Each structure stands twice: as structure tokens, then as C-alpha cells.
Amino acid sequence: MDKLNQIENIELPKSFYIDHEGTEKEINLSVIKSNDPSYYFENTTNTMKAYFKKDICSYAPIKVQANDMYFEWTPFGVGYRDELGNEQWIGRINSAQAEIASDNIVMYRNLLTDVDDEFIIEGGKLKHNTILNSLPQLPMSLPGKQISFVVDGMIDFSDTVFMYIGDTLQGDSFETTESISLKDKSGQDVFKLPSPIAFEVNGDSQIGCKYLVHREQNIITFKIIVPYNWLSNQARTFPVAIDPTLVTVPTDTLTYAIRDIAISPNEQFVGVIGGTKPRFYELDKNTNRLSNELPEPTGGHLSANTIRCLAFSNDSQYVFYTDYIQSGVRVVKYDIKTGGFSNRITQTMSHSAGGTVQQIVFNQKGDEVLFIYSSSALYCKFDMSTGILSAPSIVSLSNTTVTKAKFTKDDKYLIVFSSDGRIRVLEYTSGIGFGNEVIFNHSIQGTVTDFDISIELGFLSFSTSTAPFYCVAQFDTVVGTINNVLFPSQPASGTPSWIRLSSRCQFITTAIGSQIVFFRFNPKKYLLEGRVPDFLNNGRLTSAMSTVNNYFGYGVTSSGSLQTVYLYKFFYEPSENIFFREPSTLDYYSDNKGQTLMLVDFGTIIAGQTTQVKKILLHNLYNYDVKDLSIYISKQPSLDFKVELSLSEVPFTPETNLMMNRILKSGDELPFYIRVSTNDQVQSGGMFEINLKCDKA
Incomplete structure (x- = not known):
């Protein structure tokens, strides 16, 4: 039976690979000691290279590389989830050492009680099984009636990937029972996750499972949902294998000089000025990629002169543009039938300015518009239902040219x-x-x-x-x-x-x-x-910078005469929660939904010693003050490996539950301190979660 969690390079099967010197060699699936000091085992004699750290409790213990792209896999743990979305964790992973179980198999045993991770090297593939050697005990505290078993982990990709189910591009958060294709910026398949299943290793029974997927930039977290009633069926034979699953934006190279760009208010379209016509593209908000150029009106965009500026209407359904010669304002509307700004709106009167229009500005309601030229502007009312502009009036805005x-x-x-x-x-x-x-x-x-x-x-x-x-x-x-x-x-x-x-x-x-x-x-x-x-x-900017909500973009000339439009999402901006923050970089450990963005790094932990103290900030980004803060570790990794908290660095007073009897005002930060202590008998480390409770002040 084909096993689970197959991350594969999408290529035709090959019996050879190309080594680092460009020489064709026969594939060898054997796992050997790694030549990379960061890893313990490796297989690099395959079309897909795999690297394994000695301890699975290390950050990103598994690395897989195919061509110029790689990903790093970090397992989190296992637990339960009910139909209401409530979760309870059996635990986060413990220290487990890599061993070669067979010529092409790497095993991490007992990363949790009676739970193993198995990695199998095949031609162009890395198969991954999380093995349950016995039935985990059902929790009694979840309020829901439909309980599922959950395997949780994270993949950190070296570059942007786009997730597809069939030919349909997926958003940043979704769930599915189907296989997921991971594509690079050019649209080429680079990895694939097959449909998730759980199956008896030594039996015939299997069941389809479900992915819960969430992405933040290049980091994708996966939860595999397995029906507990299947696991607990009296006919079930163990072990059972479960699939545990292992943002700046690409550019479009253009052949014309870029004078200006505009992003529509709904973040769906990008307009680019170049030469004697505007060009329009669709911006996919899930991939941040531009489509091919959208269809034009019949006869094209009417302008014999160089286009100077353009703007989208507030509802993103119309585009206005003007040229360097005062030949009037042109308006086109998006046509759902053609999928482009192809419906030319013929105005009932002239709207020629007394100079080159430098900027087109809509009021917040979107029903009035300024065409700014020199120190003045044409001021018009705009009918959003018809696209027709009223008779213009001229207003003076400044004594000098308005920028x-x-x-x-x-x-x-x-x-x-x-x-x-x-x-x-x-x-x-x-x-x-x-x-x-x-x-x-x-x-x-x-x-x-x-x-x-x-x-x-x-x-x-x-x-x-x-x-x-x-x-x-x-x-x-x-x-x-x-x-x-x-x-x-x-x-x-x-x-x-x-x-x-x-x-x-x-x-x-x-x-x-x-x-x-x-x-x-x-x-x-x-x-x-x-x-x-x-x-x-990226090169010399040739256009103003356009910003709308979560995006900004601009045009540049680089590498001689190469014209490129760059589009980016702004950095992650947290809100409406309390966040753990790293003081040295001011980055956040999780997002608004509680998804892990990074882990607390203590470096190398030596048995019998206590780590250095780490400072963590609590950042209140609610719009109100909070009180009665309680910070606690939900479950210690082991009796010999303890996570300790303190309100002060010196002296460090170890606690497992910190009570802060104070008010944390909206926008304020509050430090606390954390360390790990071990004894000489420690056999494992482990993952842990820091939790916070508080009340509204």
C-alpha cells in the first residue's frame, strides 16, 4: 500500500539525477551521515535532496530541496479537536533522536508517547508517516460531540509558493480533503501533497482525512484531521499511520517605459502607464501575481499621445486616464463579459484641462473628481452608475504647481x-x-x-x-x-x-x-x-509609489533598460489581541489567529544546565486596557526539562504561572522573562506553549 505524506517534485520519473558538477549519475536512495554540519543524516543522490537533524525537537529538523527551491518542516504535536473548533493537545513533541531504520528510512521514535515519525526516501519523493502505535485516550473536557485526532506542523518555504486544488488557486486559509499542488512564481509545480488518509500499517483499513491550511507569507501551517471514531473502532489494528504534513512578490517584466502605476481600491486590478496607452492587469490577492494584460476596448485605448496619469474610481469599476496633450479625459468601465476595462464611456462634453493633468483625485464618496494640472484643477461631479462626468469648473488650488x-x-x-x-x-x-x-x-x-x-x-x-x-x-x-x-x-x-x-x-x-x-x-x-x-x-524608480490597503507597488528601470513593476504586501500588522513580541527584532511570535510565526530560540541546551534568560514582551493591541494577566506553560515537556517564568531578570524568580496584578494599557508593552532548566538525568527536550489569560479593565 502506498503510504502517506508524499512531498514530491513534479517531474517525469527519472533513474538518474544531476550532481553539483552537472554530471548525470544513477539515483542512490541510501541515507548516510551528512556532510553538512547542520544535519545528521542526508540523501543527496536523488532528484530531491533530503536532510535530517539529529533531534526532531530542533527547529526545522527536516529540509527538502528540489532544484532551486527548498522547504523546512517543523512538527508541533498531536491533540484533539471538536466540531466547534475547540482543541486540546496531548502534548508538543519531545526530544527524539534520528536513526536509520533501514537503508532508505529515517525514524524518530517516541517523539510523544507511542508516536513515531518515519521518513522514506524514494525516487524523486520523500514519504512521511506519523505512526500511532496505540490508541490515544479520548479527552473528556471538549464540549463538542464529534471529536477528531489532530496532527500539527509547519512548513517554511525558501520562496513564495502558491497552493492549488486542481486548477483552482486557494487563499491563505482553507480546508480540503483533496491533494494540494504547490507551484512556484512561474506557475510550475514544485511539490505535491496527496489527499490525506490514515491507514493500518499491517492491515487493510484506511480512511480519508482533512487538511486545515493557513499561510502567512512563506510559512504554511497544516493540521491533519482524523475522525476519532475510526481510530477507536474495535476492529482497528495498530500501528496506524497518519499524514502529518510536512510573503517579496514576483514581478512582471515589461517592454515599455513605466511612468506610473495604480492599484484599484479593491486590490483586484493594477493599471500601468507606458507609452501611448494604459495597460491593465488583474492582481490575484492570494498569490500577489499579475495576470496577463486584460482585454482592451474595441479599437484599443484611444490616444495618439503619451499617457500621463490614470486612476481607478472608488468602486474599482472605472478607470480614468489622460495624456500629455490636453485632449480630454478618457473613461473606461470594467466589463465582466470580456474580463477587462473594455467598455469605453463616451462623455457628453469636453473635459480638456489648461495643461497636462498630473493627478486624478476622487473624494471619499467617489462622486466628485479633480483633474489637477499646474496650480489648478478641473472639478467635476461623477455619476457612478453611468460613468458620465458633469460640466467641469476650474478651481485654483495653489500659487505654484500642485504635486x-x-x-x-x-x-x-x-x-x-x-x-x-x-x-x-x-x-x-x-x-x-x-x-x-x-x-x-x-x-x-x-x-x-x-x-x-x-x-x-x-x-x-x-x-x-x-x-x-x-x-x-x-x-x-x-x-x-x-x-x-x-x-x-x-x-x-x-x-x-x-x-x-x-x-x-x-x-x-x-x-x-x-x-x-x-x-x-x-x-x-x-x-x-x-x-x-x-x-x-530593485533599481531606479520611474514611477510614483502606489499604495492601497495591504499593497504597495512601483515601476523601475534596472539592468540597463529592463522595465519592471514590483508589487509587495506590507509587513504583517497585528491588531485586536495581545501578542508575544521579540524585543531584539520587534517581530511577533504569532498572528491574529494564533498561528505560530516563529519559536522561542534558546540555542543549544546542555543537560544539567540552565539556559540564558530570554526577555519576551506582551504587547496589548486591543483598543482597551486589560487587567489580571496570567501567563502560564500549558504542559511541561518533562520533569527533567522545565520551562520557568519570571517577572524580573535579576533576580530570576522561577514560576510556572505568572500573575500580573496590574493594568496593561492599550498600546503598551510589558516584559517578562523565560528560561529552561534541566538536570543531569534529562533524556529529552520538547516543544511547549506559552499561554495568556486576562480580563478587560
Whole structure:
């Protein structure tokens, strides 16, 4: 019988492989001692290379590589789940040593009581079985009636993969009883997970199981759901094998100069300006990939001149674009029949500006639009049902050329940024037009080079010509003033040409030279937290940076004349929960759904010794204060391997349940400390979970 958890490279079967020198050699399935000091065993004489660490309790103990892509597999543990989604864990894995059970089989025995992990090397395949040697005892505390057995683990891929069931692309979270194909950026199959089943190792009975899948960027967590009533059937013979399962965005290379890009408000479409016509693509929010170019109107997009700017309507159903010559505004509508912006809307009157339109700006309701040129704008009402613009009126916005403008929340003000670096705030009444300029003073240092505003949260970010080169401020939506300018303690490396806020304002994205540089901002504490170590260096930017909700994108010229559009998801932004946070990197250990993003790393643990103390932060991202916090370890790995908690580092007072009789305010952080102590008799380590309980203050 074919066993379970088959991760396979999608190729025709081969009797040979290509070694690192490019030489064709016959496949050898034997497992040997590893030449890589990070691993204990390996098989590299196959079309798929497999590496095994000595202890399965190590982080990412299994590595599988096929061509230029690899993944690392970390098992978490086993437990139970009811139909209501409640879970109870038998335990997280213990220390278990790798052994060669047969020529091509690696075994980790008793990673939990009577539970083994088995890995079998085959031609182009790594098969994986989690073996139950006896029936696990049914828990009595779950409230549901339909109990399932659960095997839990995580895969960390070296690059972005896309999950398909048949030809259907899946989202970040789904469940299925079918096989899952994992594809690379080019759409090629690289690995495959067969349909999950459980079966008797020495018998004939088997049953189909279910995957619960969740992805955060390149990390995919899997839970395999096995009906407990099948496991507990009196006819069942053990052992039983169960399948345990082992984000920046790709680019499109274009052949035309990229002048501007726009992302639709619903994150479904991307428009790119290049040459004498706009081009439109569909943005798949699950894969962050662009489709092929969408269909055009009959006769194409009508423009004999170079296109200057474009914008999507607020409902993402229309696109507006203009060219360098004042020949009017063009409007096209998305046509569900053609799958493109192919329905040309013929306007009833001319909308030619008195100069080249630099920006198209919609109000928040989406029923009025500005076509900004020089220091003025065409101001029109827009019928969202027909796509027709009203007769335009001309409004003056500044004494110098307007570079950028944005409406504020409730369409009460328009913020205008001019080429002289001046920021103006104009009163605005929907359906009537513009009123007086709001007079205020601010302390922004240097000349402003760009700005952005979070419509919902009311924060502004500015890039400036002098150090520290960027700052944030608060916008008073009642009186229209810019207040409380906040500067960073450490300056940026230079003047940003563009600056953007992420969706929840936890990150600021800047373009400095050819680099995209990120900074952290804590909106709850109103604190700039410094530069993020990661940055992008894709080439010389040729377009403004477009941001919508979770995405930002831009065009570049790199490697001579190569034109590329880059699209990215912003960094993970937690909200509405309390999170464990790593103080050295400010990264989070889990996401909003409780899925593990990373593990606490104590390094090498030596028997009979106590590890160094690790500091962990509790970060309250609820919109309210909490009290009566309790931090505890749900289950210790063993009597000889204990996880200890303390409220202080020095002295470290070991506890297994920390009670914090204080209020943790919204946005605040609170440290606690953790270590592992062992004795000379310890035979195993193990996985453990840190849990938190609290009440609303």
C-alpha cells in the first residue's frame, strides 16, 4: 500500500539525477551521515535532496530541496479537536533522536508517547508517516460531540509558493480533503501533497482525512484531521499511520517605459502607464501575481499621445486616464463579459484641462473628481452608475504647481502639496466645492518632498529635504490643522522621493535613491520605533509609489533598460489581541489567529544546565486596557526539562504561572522573562506553549 505524506517534485520519473558538477549519475536512495554540519543524516543522490537533524525537537529538523527551491518542516504535536473548533493537545513533541531504520528510512521514535515519525526516501519523493502505535485516550473536557485526532506542523518555504486544488488557486486559509499542488512564481509545480488518509500499517483499513491550511507569507501551517471514531473502532489494528504534513512578490517584466502605476481600491486590478496607452492587469490577492494584460476596448485605448496619469474610481469599476496633450479625459468601465476595462464611456462634453493633468483625485464618496494640472484643477461631479462626468469648473488650488492632493475623512478638507514644498489645507463641501484655506503653523523641518495620510486613522507622514528627512503628524479632522509633528531619534540615510503609510500605520515606506526603506511607527503610543533592517534595492524608480490597503507597488528601470513593476504586501500588522513580541527584532511570535510565526530560540541546551534568560514582551493591541494577566506553560515537556517564568531578570524568580496584578494599557508593552532548566538525568527536550489569560479593565 502506498503510504502517506508524499512531498514530491513534479517531474517525469527519472533513474538518474544531476550532481553539483552537472554530471548525470544513477539515483542512490541510501541515507548516510551528512556532510553538512547542520544535519545528521542526508540523501543527496536523488532528484530531491533530503536532510535530517539529529533531534526532531530542533527547529526545522527536516529540509527538502528540489532544484532551486527548498522547504523546512517543523512538527508541533498531536491533540484533539471538536466540531466547534475547540482543541486540546496531548502534548508538543519531545526530544527524539534520528536513526536509520533501514537503508532508505529515517525514524524518530517516541517523539510523544507511542508516536513515531518515519521518513522514506524514494525516487524523486520523500514519504512521511506519523505512526500511532496505540490508541490515544479520548479527552473528556471538549464540549463538542464529534471529536477528531489532530496532527500539527509547519512548513517554511525558501520562496513564495502558491497552493492549488486542481486548477483552482486557494487563499491563505482553507480546508480540503483533496491533494494540494504547490507551484512556484512561474506557475510550475514544485511539490505535491496527496489527499490525506490514515491507514493500518499491517492491515487493510484506511480512511480519508482533512487538511486545515493557513499561510502567512512563506510559512504554511497544516493540521491533519482524523475522525476519532475510526481510530477507536474495535476492529482497528495498530500501528496506524497518519499524514502529518510536512510573503517579496514576483514581478512582471515589461517592454515599455513605466511612468506610473495604480492599484484599484479593491486590490483586484493594477493599471500601468507606458507609452501611448494604459495597460491593465488583474492582481490575484492570494498569490500577489499579475495576470496577463486584460482585454482592451474595441479599437484599443484611444490616444495618439503619451499617457500621463490614470486612476481607478472608488468602486474599482472605472478607470480614468489622460495624456500629455490636453485632449480630454478618457473613461473606461470594467466589463465582466470580456474580463477587462473594455467598455469605453463616451462623455457628453469636453473635459480638456489648461495643461497636462498630473493627478486624478476622487473624494471619499467617489462622486466628485479633480483633474489637477499646474496650480489648478478641473472639478467635476461623477455619476457612478453611468460613468458620465458633469460640466467641469476650474478651481485654483495653489500659487505654484500642485504635486499631490488628497481628501480627508468625511470629505471635509483637501490637503494640497505644491512644488515649493508647501502644505495647504482647503475647506471642502461635497456638492458645493472649495472654501477657505485653513491657517495653521507646524514645525516640519526643511522642505517637504512628499506626504501621505491615513484617511481612517488621521496620521500624516512627510518626507523632507533636511535631516532627519521624515516625520509624522496628526491631522485634526474637526478644524483641519496639522499638529504634534513627531521626528525620529535616528535620521533616514537621505531625502525620500516618496513616502507612504501602511494600512494600520505600523510601517512607513520610503523611496531613498534606488532603495525602498521601511520604518516602524507605533500609532497607539505615537512613537517612531526606528528603521526595519530589511530593505529593497530593485533599481531606479520611474514611477510614483502606489499604495492601497495591504499593497504597495512601483515601476523601475534596472539592468540597463529592463522595465519592471514590483508589487509587495506590507509587513504583517497585528491588531485586536495581545501578542508575544521579540524585543531584539520587534517581530511577533504569532498572528491574529494564533498561528505560530516563529519559536522561542534558546540555542543549544546542555543537560544539567540552565539556559540564558530570554526577555519576551506582551504587547496589548486591543483598543482597551486589560487587567489580571496570567501567563502560564500549558504542559511541561518533562520533569527533567522545565520551562520557568519570571517577572524580573535579576533576580530570576522561577514560576510556572505568572500573575500580573496590574493594568496593561492599550498600546503598551510589558516584559517578562523565560528560561529552561534541566538536570543531569534529562533524556529529552520538547516543544511547549506559552499561554495568556486576562480580563478587560
